[in-house]
Amino acid sequence: MAFDANGLSNLDSEYPKAESARPFLKLFNEQKFRPRTAILTVDLRNKYKREGNIVGSNCVKLLGNSLYGKSIQKDRNTRNHLWNEVTFQTNYEKINDTQYLVETEIEEKEITAEDHSTKSTGVTPSHLGSFVLSHSKKIMNNFIHVINGFYQPEIYYTDTDSLYISSRNWDKLNRAGLVSENEYCKGKNDYGDGGIIFGLYLAPKVKYNIILTFDGVLKEKKTFKGYSNNKTSIEDYIQLASGHDVSNEFNKRWERSFTNGVAIPKDDDKQKKGFRSYLNLVKRKPPNSEGIMFPYSDKDEYSFDENYEFDDFDYIYI
Template identity: 75%
Template sequence: MNEEEKEFVPPKDYTRLTPTQLGAFILSHSKKIMNNFIHVIDGFYKPEIYYTDTDSLYISSSNWDKLNEAGLVSENEYSKGKNDYGDGGIIFGLYLAPKVKYNIILTSDGVLKEKKTFKGYSNYKIKVEDYIQLASGHDVTNEFKKPWVKSFTDGIVIPNEKQKKVFRSYLNLVKRKAPNSEGIMYPYNNKDEMCLDENYEFDDFDYLTIQEENEEC
């Protein structure tokens, strides 16, 4: 059979080029390293951590000396901590869900800056009001252009359509109690403590719902 007679096999919609065990190892190793920092500031037993990600902790500056004394701070060494804000720091923060946070930073020069993260949201569309709305217990809805797709037969296709994304406000309440008077969200002791509004819909525990343009909200 020559090249022209070979049957055409359409490409798969996705490919897996990286073994899953590599990702699992990286995440597990990161947790092991981060646990050293959490242990030093007693973060397992006290609410010392405002937000955490795979390789970062948002903590009070009063804990920085503890990490330094424990030998966990370095500008150049691997697996050591580094202060991203220098002599400045965060003076206001909203940590609403994984990858959803809003910070006002005071730089060492005395300048106020915003730092926004909102996974799934376009940077040019996001507004401070969206964070406030989400923090107040209301869903955030916005309209986006559908992302471009690439196929073997058609090349790059840019759809001239829009989709609606609804960011749910309840994700943190699934994992933690509502903030107390000090703003601390403690974990539930058992499932019976989860007293949520009857309008909350827990379909897949996802805070993001995508709706097509012609669907009803």
């Protein structure tokens, strides 16, 4: 696996431009999968973080993600078929006038060593991914435990390596030795002396924040996986939170295949994406008088099916 420096030239990326990255390319291209490589990348990341070397830190972060990312993922349990109209059954997706796309569940069965029909395509040992995943959860649990987040609604949103919590919990984390600007596996405030004054968290990777910076400037910070940032507006988040679907048109993405290479769509080729209002299957009750959304105490308290429609909740204000 080799890496081209020009891949780092995206100005919108958190990684540096191409020229800044060239000293790290030789290191990247010489790496092979072995435990020593993982230790090397961690040591380098720590070194650059202590020195305040943002370019070096982000390059080593990219190196680690490229070598060890995607080592654990959910198995596919569906099989796709292309049927003609003779074998067509209702409710399958129509591709064109004569063909339909069909997705069926694969029957679960025990796989033995003699079963050669199933091939593993993993290129990294699964136990490494299991260790990384469990270790990252252990680190995050340290933060959650200190602020009593397992028993109290102290966490507004969480991702793999981040927590959205009230600033009143910061001193608790500091006293527990979990806060540092430069140390590895320690917490830091991404907003410096500023903070979030309004947050709307609708689903994993779907959130909207208004940030008050240290010098008193209000800024938007929005995330909507599957949407382009320049296509996302506050109205989309309000629509979802109020129980309505949202949709928009996007330019078609480049397609890559081993047989046809890269297919670049025309400028006017569009595709429509839609997001359902219950994309996260709401598992918390509407906010109480203090704005706290408690989880349902029993799974039987809520029931969703594909035709479920939300009421127009009136507790969303901007």
